[in-house]
Amino acid sequence: MIGLISAPTNLGLRPPVPGGTPGTSKAPKALREAGLNRRLVDAGGVELGTVLAGRYVADPDLPAGRLRNQEAILDHSQRLAVRIEQALAAGHSPLVIGGDCSLLTGTGLALSLRGRHGLVHIDGHTDFRHPGNSTSCASLAGEDLAAAVGMHWPSIADVDGMGPYIAPQDVVHIGCRDDDEQLDEVRDVVASVITAAELHALGPCAAAQRALDVVSRPGVAGYWLHIDVDVLDPTFMPAVDSPSPGGLSPDEFTTLLATVAPGALGAEVACFDPDLDPDEDYARLLSDILVTGLGDLGSGATALPA
Known part of the structure; x- marks a missing residue:
């Protein structure tokens, strides 16, 4: 049963303009108003409340x-981890509606408490900036995957001594563009990378199966889906903070999700920005994709007890 958790955060993003505030914290409300929560609850899901973040500075x-x-990110991550762990312990498949990609620290903490887990990181960018390859580390939403596999400052990547939250050999990244600055490094670190161009060539079902071959190996207790909606091409989804051409079509994205979702323990959805969607067209499109693509989230997953 899907357990819906709202996590309205923008803490991990840079300001969109000097003195401005990113709009991703408004995404859970916008998607609710577009019918996402109602449709998932009507299909058997349950509401598990909201984990509020602190004030953006x-x-x-x-x-x-x-x-x-x-x-504020660390506080939010620790509280989100508790809520996810409670959902898993109750037998739910958590679906965290965010928010920005800093959510991955909270979910990583929750999973690390339960043993070895895989990660399917679906994102238009690798999010692999870290102190070893950049002097500009400041925004966790562009550094979340690096932090999750232990390649960031210990204050972020080893909260409560739990890092790395996900072992690099249990990670598959899907969706970055061929010009991603950290692409070569990520290929060397994680188990598998499937760029958007490679997914176009393979097809979403074959790409999903390649990911499942990694995260469903013996010894891995289960896997989580991290979903940044900027994996979509901006022709279809411009309401994100970092649009990049060459992304997935809605049909590709929906099929990819529908193939990997049944076996997943849970998922998080990040980086939709309602400030860039004044007519609410993209909220409705994203709700349609998520209802169809994630409707069977966790239906085939087997979670080990904590």
Whole structure:
């Protein structure tokens, strides 16, 4: 049974303009108004409440070795981890509606408490900026995968001594563009990378099966889906903070999700920005994709007890 958790955060993003505030914290409300929650509840899901984040602060003069909104991100991550763990313990398949990609720290913490887990990281970018390859680390939403596999400052990547939250050999990334700055490094670190161009060539079902071959191996207790909607081509989904051409079509995206969702323990959806969707067209499109693609989330998953 899908358990819906709202996580309205924008803490991991840079300001869209000087002095501005990212709009991703409005996504859970916008998607609810577009009918997402009602449709999933009508299909048997349950509402599990909201995990609110702290106030966004732009922090233009960050000291070295520190993320924007770091304390607020850590607080939100720890509270989100508790809510996800409670959902899993109750037998639900959590669907976290965010929010930005900093959500992955909270879900990583929850999963690490339950043993070894895989991750299917579906994103238009690798999100692999880290202190070893950049002097500009500041926004966790562009660094979440690096943090999840232990390649960030310990204050982020080893919260409560639980890092790495996901072992690199249990990670598949799907959806980045061929010009992604960290693509070569990510190919060397994680088990498998399938770019958007490669998915176009393979087809979404074959790409999904390649991912499942990694995250469903013996010894892996289950796997999680991280979904950044900027994996869609901006022709179809421009309401994101970092649109990039060459992405998936709605049909490709829906088929990919529908193929990987049944075996997953849960999923998170990130980086939809309602501020860029004044007519609510993209909220309705995304709701349609998620209802169809994630409607069977967790229906075939087997979770080990905590």
